[in-house]
Amino acid sequence: MPAVRDVLGVREYGASHGSHDHAHFQILIGLGGVLELELAGRGQRIAAGDGCVVPPGERHDFEARNGARCLVLDSHTGDWARVGSAPAPATLALAHYLAQACTQQLPRAQQLGPALLLEAWSPCSALPPARPRRAIDWDTLAHWALAGGPHTTVAELAARVHLSAAQLAARCRDERGQSTQHWLRDLRLAQAREWRAQGLSVAEVARRSGYRSPSALTAAQRRARG
Known part of the structure; x- marks a missing residue:
């Protein structure tokens, strides 16, 4: 590419x-x-x-x-x-x-x-010389982000792995192929799909996911699908 x-x-x-x-x-x-x-x-x-x-x-x-x-x-x-x-x-x-x-x-x-x-x-x-980059355990970070609820911020994610928000953004782009915000959004939407599969209502899933209404959640899902 x-x-x-x-x-x-x-x-x-x-x-x-x-x-x-x-x-x-x-x-x-x-x-x-x-x-x-x-x-x-x-x-x-x-x-x-x-x-x-x-x-x-x-x-x-x-x-x-x-x-x-x-x-x-x-x-x-x-x-x-x-x-x-x-x-x-x-x-x-x-x-x-x-x-x-x-x-x-x-x-x-x-x-x-x-x-x-x-x-x-x-x-x-x-410019300080580049130091070897500490590996990010993305699965563990994802679990921590979801456990923290829908209001976990990018700044909190960065602090969790001892990086600035800008450094985490660059690492996420390099290693996950998307921005930190989009990575976090996709995690939450995947969790929302799991909750729906478990039988929770759309309104309850929206509340747990941090969306202001069921329509806001479905709109976010449509945007994510492109």
Whole structure:
């Protein structure tokens, strides 16, 4: 299977509220205006020169009341889990150049841009050397997640295996082929199917699974089936 390509681009944000998550890292660098972002329950303002790394599977809300322009990188590179929360000062100049390269459709700059951005964000001297990764017992983690009930969070899962949420997201993508949120959702839906097979009503299964109504549960099951 060919490697998934990182995608670099420039996006304009407006006053309309948005909310989503995605299965890859998303790196945002402000070029103009102010983007209001809520990530993992914390508010953040991305003005010119500010940056943010959104981990895979992390739902985030965003809006720009007076408009905002950002360089956006959608990346499947796991090294983004190891960078600092804010970009190094030199990153802004590179971001402006890459934004111009995207606008002018310069293929070489767009191809090399993701790697250059990662290097500029946290220079090699600031990145700790990669250590051997401790194996995750996914079956045991799944059992623990389900035993904790429907409100177990990704942060709690990560703490259980001594990782940050971003590190767990990268490991889940590499080892399970999906985001942490989707892995947890699939576990809960599989458990819901077992409860239904045992004769529980749809309403009771929805309550136990943490869905607000039977229709919300059936809608989630339809989405999971594609």
